[in-house]
Amino acid sequence: MLQPFYAFSESEGLKILVVGAGISGLGVARDLQDSGYKVTVLEARNKIGGRIDTDRSLGFPLERGANWIHSNQVEGNLLMSLKDELGLKTNISTLDTSDFKLFNKEGKVVTLSEEDIEKIEFRVGLAAYIASYVKPSSTLGDVIGLLKSLGLLSFAPDVVLKAFLQQLELGAAEDEENIPVSALISEYAYMEDAGDDEEVFGGFDQFTNHLSKGLDIKLNSPVSKINYLSDKIEVFANDKAYMADVVVISVSLGVLQKNLIEFIPDLPVEKKEAINSISWGSVNKVIFKFPYNFWGNVENFFIEREDRHAFTTWFSSEVMVNEPVVYSFFSGEFSRNMEKETDDYILEEAMKSLKVAYGNDIPEPEAHLISRWGMEPYILGSYSAPGHNQDDLKLRTELASPVQNKIFFAGEATSVLEYAFTHGALNTGLREAKKIKELYPLDQQSYPVTAINNSVTVK
Numbered sequence: 207m208l209q210p211f212y213a214f215s216e217s218e219g220l221k222i223l224v225v226g227a228g229i230s231g232l233g234v235a236r237d238l239q240d241s242g243y244k245v246t247v248l249e250a251r252n253k254i255g256g257r258i259d260t261d262r263s264l265g266f267p268l269e270r271g272a273n274w275i276h277s278n279q280v281e282g283n284l285l286m287s288l289k290d291e292l293g294l295k296t297n298i299s300t301l302d303t304s305d306f307k308l309f310n311k312e313g314k315v316v317t318l319s320e321e322d323i324e325k326i327e328f329r330v331g332l333a334a335y336i337a338s339y340v341k342p343s344s345t346l347g348d349v350i351g352l353l354k355s356l357g358l359l360s361f362a363p364d365v366v367l368k369a370f371l372q373q374l375e376l377g378a379a380e381d382e383e384n385i386p387v388s389a390l391i392s393e394y395a396y397m398e399d400a401g402d403d404e405e406v407f408g409g410f411d412q413f414t415n416h417l418s419k420g421l422d423i424k425l426n427s428p429v430s431k432i433n434y435l436s437d438k439i440e441v442f443a444n445d446k447a448y449m450a451d452v453v454v455i456s457v458s459l460g461v462l463q464k465n466l467i468e469f470i471p472d473l474p475v476e477k478k479e480a481i482n483s484i485s486w487g488s489v490n491k492v493i494f495k496f497p498y499n500f501w502g503n504v505e506n507f508f509i510e511r512e513d514r515h516a517f518t519t520w521f522s523s524e525v526m527v528n529e530p531v532v533y534s535f536f537s538g539e540f541s542r543n544m545e546k547e548t549d550d551y552i553l554e555e556a557m558k559s560l561k562v563a564y565g566n567d568i569p570e571p572e573a574h575l576i577s578r579w580g581m582e583p584y585i586l587g588s589y590s591a592p593g594h595n596q597d598d599l600k601l602r603t604e605l606a607s608p609v610q611n612k613i614f615f616a617g618e619a620t621s622v623l624e625y626a627f628t629h630g631a632l633n634t635g636l637r638e639a640k641k642i643k644e645l646y647p648l649d650q651q652s653y654p655v656t657a658i659n660n661s662v663t664v665k
């Protein structure tokens with residue numbers, strides 16, 4: 207049996223360990239280190255960034271995970287300030303249905319005026335608002351069903367409604383029957399003045415790379431156990447044990463739900479309930495590089511298929527990478543099921559969609575990338591979702607609350623208003639850094655000597 211070996215070394219002051227080097231973990235570590243604290247980050251994978259995952263294997267940057275800085279007008283969107291600080295160039299887009307080129311099942315282009323799209327948005331929003339009082343357990347699916355049965359959406363062709371719904375579902379990483387009206391209303395309220403979305407030239411990972419500079423990050427260090435029975439917290443990763451006074455957990459909700467980290471003692475019941483109750487969504491991408499561009503200079507398009515989720519929403523990356531690249535983004539149950547399929551099956555199904563819109567003579571792709579976030583060890587899903595009958599405020603506040611003021615929790619799922627977003631995740635890191643600085647002010651540190659392991663394997 208492998209026994210951890212503690213090589214204690216005296217160090218001054220408080221020792222902080224951050225578990226996870228996604229944007230939230232890097233945010234908390236950066237802030238604390240810049241404020242003078244001693245911080246070490248333990249990251250399970252062989253790279254930093256987590257769900258910010260820029261792939262350069264084709265010779266140019268493509269995003270397997272986060273793609274847009276969303277909500278560029280929202281006050282407190284730190285990615286916008288970081289973008290300016292780093293001098294990053296972006297491509298501004300809006301992801302409204304009105305910006306999509308829409309193809310119906312026969313491959314014909316369907317147009318609808320911006321006013322008509324606004325009419326759909328307004329009716330869905332209003333119906334959701336009323337439903338939230340009359341029947342709070344209603345979902346987006348119920349609202350759409352009701353509006354349809356009353357003929358209030360009959361002015362819009364099927365493809366338009368499908369494209370509109372699919373946008374909401376992608377944002378929520380869930381299907382219409384799992385999106386409660388309460389979440390829809392919050393989303394409408396948040397998005398009202400949120401602004402546009404921006405893609406970052408050169409790769410989204412420039413943010414995480416910047417945040418990581420000068421930090422002590424130990425890669426390939428999957429934390430499996432955290433013992434916080436005594437003052438000193440023991441954190442076990444591989445055959446090593448690290449000692450700390452404060453630990454910040456910034457792993458995904460999926461990792462917490464699968465109990466990949468054992469806590470001794472067990473986490474409090476309310477915390478476990480929050481972990482297990484918050485919905486955990488699924489989105490994925492299939493990215494194609496073709497020998498040439500056959501879709502023109504359109505940036506977003508939607509191709510109607512019988513199954514609304516089946517490779518219907520597409521984005522061109524040509525402006526970003528100057529290469530003929532398009533990708534499809536899909537969500538919910540369809541995304542969960544697709545992850546289990548072979549590459550060949552996924553490519554064939556995705557190509558079926560493109561052929562509906564652009565004909566059977568389109569070329570075969572030269573290269574492809576397929577994400578399977580649910581199967582990605584140490585991530586195990588995409589982002590947290592607005593669950594059915596879920597009291598988001600209560601659950602996410604509970605998830606974010608520290609245990610014994612020693613174990614702190616960051617990560618997108620701990621954000622009440624900005625979950626799922628990278629800027630939201632970063633804010634949770636800074637939120638926890640602030641709590642730690644208040645509880646453990648640097649000028650009052652008379653904490654016990656911290657033991658840091660440089661460790662050795664004992665057989």
Ligand SMILES: Cc1cc2nc3c(=O)[nH]c(=O)nc-3n(C[C@H](O)[C@H](O)[C@H](O)COP(=O)(O)OP(=O)(O)OC[C@H]3O[C@@H](n4cnc5c(N)ncnc54)[C@H](O)[C@@H]3O)c2cc1C
Nearest residue numbers: 226228229230250256257271272273274429617618626628
């Ligand atoms: C396909 C996709 C598209 C997206 N698109 C966007 C978008 O366009 N815009 C946007 O704002 N957001 C988007 N998101 C969401 C965004 O990527 C996430 O909300 C955000 O990156 C989460 O950051 P985090 O720090 O909370 O978690 P993570 O990025 O998951 O970081 C957690 C880290 O913890 C590590 N870890 C896990 N277990 C352990 C362990 N036991 N020991 C040590 N380390 C461990 C993981 O390896 C990971 O590096 C997208 C996500 C996906 C999947």
